[in-house]
Amino acid sequence: MLAEVGRALALIVRGDVExxxxxxxxxxxxxTAVFTAVILGLPMAYVLAASGARRxxxxxxxxxxxxALPTVVIGLTLYMLLSAxxxxxWARLLYTRTAMAxxxxxxxxxxxxxxxxxxxxxxxxxxxxxxxTHGVTRARHMGWLLWEVKSAVVxxxxxxxxRAFTELGAALIVGGNIRGATRTLTTYIAxxxxxxxxxxxxxxxxxxxxxxxxTNSVMHVLVSER
Amino acid sequence: xxxxxxxxxxxxxxTVGYSGRxxxxxxxxxxxxxxxxxxxxxxxxxxxxxxxxxxGLLPPIAGEVERRCGFGTAGAIYIHSVPYMFAGSVRRxxxxxxxxxxxxxxxxxxxxxxxxxxxxxxxxSHGEQRRLALARAVVARPSLLFIDEPEGGLDDEAIQAWRAxxxxxxxxxxxxxxxxxxxxxxxxxxxxxxxxxx
Numbered sequence: 062m063l064a065e066v067g068r069a070l071a072l073i074v075r076g077d078v079e080x081x082x083x084x085x086x087x088x089x090x091x092x093t094a095v096f097t098a099v100i101l102g103l104p105m106a107y108v109l110a111a112s113g114a115r116r117x118x119x120x121x122x123x124x125x126x127x128x129a130l131p132t133v134v135i136g137l138t139l140y141m142l143l144s145a146x147x148x149x150x151w152a153r154l155l156y157t158r159t160a161m162a163x164x165x166x167x168x169x170x171x172x173x174x175x176x177x178x179x180x181x182x183x184x185x186x187x188x189x190x191x192x193x194t195h196g197v198t199r200a201r202h203m204g205w206l207l208w209e210v211k212s213a214v215v216x217x218x219x220x221x222x223x224r225a226f227t228e229l230g231a232a233l234i235v236g237g238n239i240r241g242a243t244r245t246l247t248t249y250i251a252x253x254x255x256x257x258x259x260x261x262x263x264x265x266x267x268x269x270x271x272x273x274x275x276t277n278s279v280m281h282v283l284v285s286e287r
Numbered sequence: 288x289x290x291x292x293x294x295x296x297x298x299x300x301x302t303v304g305y306s307g308r309x310x311x312x313x314x315x316x317x318x319x320x321x322x323x324x325x326x327x328x329x330x331x332x333x334x335x336x337x338x339x340x341x342x343g344l345l346p347p348i349a350g351e352v353e354r355r356c357g358f359g360t361a362g363a364i365y366i367h368s369v370p371y372m373f374a375g376s377v378r379r380x381x382x383x384x385x386x387x388x389x390x391x392x393x394x395x396x397x398x399x400x401x402x403x404x405x406x407x408x409x410x411x412s413h414g415e416q417r418r419l420a421l422a423r424a425v426v427a428r429p430s431l432l433f434i435d436e437p438e439g440g441l442d443d444e445a446i447q448a449w450r451a452x453x454x455x456x457x458x459x460x461x462x463x464x465x466x467x468x469x470x471x472x473x474x475x476x477x478x479x480x481x482x483x484x485x
Contacts, residue, residue: 187371190344195384195427196359205383209374 068260069267080261084268087245090158091226094165099218102173107203109174110181111189117182124178127171135167136234143235156237161245164231169221176220180213181206212284219280223273296341296431296463301350303336309348310336311484318431323453324465325472328484334467337484338365338433341465356430359384364429368436368467370420372408377419380408384427391426398422398452414445421452432462438470450474 072080109120141147143155154160188209192202207214229247236243238252246269253262296318304310311333318324318341326334339345341352342365356362373380377400381391395401398418403411408419417437424432434453438446453464454474466472472479 185371187367187369188373190339190365191367191371191373192383194342194344194358194363194365195423196357196362197383205373211374 065259065263069264072260072264073267077264080264080268082241083244083246083249083265086158086243087226087247090161090232090245091165091222093158093162094225095169095218095222097162097166098169098173098221099214102170102217102221103177103207103214104203105170106174106177106181107206109178110206117178121175121178121182124171124175127167128175130168131230132164132168132228133230133234135164136231139164139167139231139235155235156239156243158236158243160235161232161243164235165225165228168228168231169225172221172224173217176217177207177210177213180210184209215280215283219276223276226272226276227269296355297351297353298341299351299353301340301352302348303333303340303345304348305336305345307348313337313350313484314482316482318463318465320463322464322478322480323472323474324463324482325479326465326467326482326484327469327471332484334484335368335435337482338435338465338467342431342433354431359429360386360427361430363431363433364424364427364462365433366420366424366435366437368439370416372411372416372419375408376404377406377408377411378404380419381423381426383423386426394422394426397455398425399448414441414448417441417445417449418452421449425452429462432464434464434466436468437466438468438472 106120109117112120139160140155142149143152143160144150145155154163184206188206189202192205197205227247229251232238232243232245233248233251236245236248238244238248244252246265250262250265250269253259253265296316298313298316300315301313302309302311303313310331311328313333326337328334336345340347341354342363343352343354343358344365354363358364373383377395378391381395381400381404386394391404392401395404398421400415400419400422403415403419408416411419421434421437437449437453441449450472453466454477
């Protein structure tokens, strides 16, 4: 076991090209998905929060429900949509990084919306009313309120990244684990484990673990500073 | 008595309240500047609902409010009984209605906030937060200013400070000022018109 961990560390330190190329694919796909989820999720959370208590409650329920969806179900749904015989088959996106990013976007969006919407609903009504009564425009109104819940924006973003970066089911189904193209840390760990190459699986697992720890530590520092 | 047309506010057969439930029926009003309108009455008598309705933050339950201005600059501003302080500095809060920098500095000077411009607004004392809320509203040069329970929780010194600020605003006949308060309020040389809700 120790010998395998030693081999794994050697692979990382030596700069094994394949290991770092796979890590690069993981980062590219997950960052694309989370960036898109944040860009769309923040206005969605704001609109839901501003649309009245009942709609905000329904939005919250929906976001929580979608956030709890199993990743394989999301992968399977996207597979059916993107496969040659599916309604989006013409786009030829199956087994591409775009398809993987789309799957991770579906995972990330409800998390961003749920966390930010929850925080916006927690603000006292006087916050929104103070903006309205001082003549703050709609666009600035959103900016001011999101700034009030910036800790939640940071938490939602990092939680979404963690979920997207570490998921396996959807990436495997719509990505196909193609070497040099759609192979990510999680899909490669599963493959190497099946093959019995424990050192490589451990090396990739260590990178995954390090990313998760660093991500959560950065989030903790950013949130506790506010 | 005539008043500037942009800040004319009249009410006719007005009933105010929340979520369709009436809290108070208001005698017909013609709000003019140069006086302090003092809304008084026990808890739950509809003082806050009246101020919010006149400021445009609440729809009337029944009747009409004729108001010829919008919100914010040159419009109507309502200050809550517990004003909300936005994250960031006092300067950021004063810039809510996007005034010029020199206007921010000038209003900070008048309200005794110059030394606090860089301070985090949420860390100010209760009295300082009230002064900041008043300064944040005044710097927008509203036509109508509605202040809810401005003296709640303030010591005598802070009450005198805010009254001095309000006095300067009323002397200039800018803006029309309406205050909801339990206690009687008195200003030297400024008439106070009382609207009693029961």
